Amino acid sequence: MSTTTPVFHMLAGAPDPVAPFSHAVEANGFVFVTGQMPFIGTGLDSGYPEGIEAQTHQVMKNLTTVLEGCKLGLEHVVQVRVYLTDFERDYDSMNTTYAGYWPVGRRPARTCIGVTGLAKGALIEIDMVAVRPTGA
Structure with missing residues (x-):
């Protein structure tokens, strides 16, 4: 679905937006x-589940739901941004959990940022950029 005209995706089964945005834009x-x-x-x-490990797994599940709604998977992700409200406490545990979602040598580019707060008191938020395979 490669197009210069943006396609705005709102996907059934994905969490309701906490603000005015689309689940994904292509x-x-x-x-x-x-x-x-x-x-x-x-x-x-x-x-939310308790603790950074459980919240990381749930965020990844929610992101996978959005990707699948766009007929994509984690293998199509090329860039990730992770936001943590308690960077010092949660960084190592989040990394251990996060690392299990991609094989070594096939992990997307990533930035991880400590922030002062996230919507609804979450410990973590993750966004992604994926690339649709040619001809898909």
């Missing part, structure tokens, strides 16, 4: 996936 073969929070369900009142 243009020129790139799919920009909005940062996902660790909501257990789709509703904004569904709550």
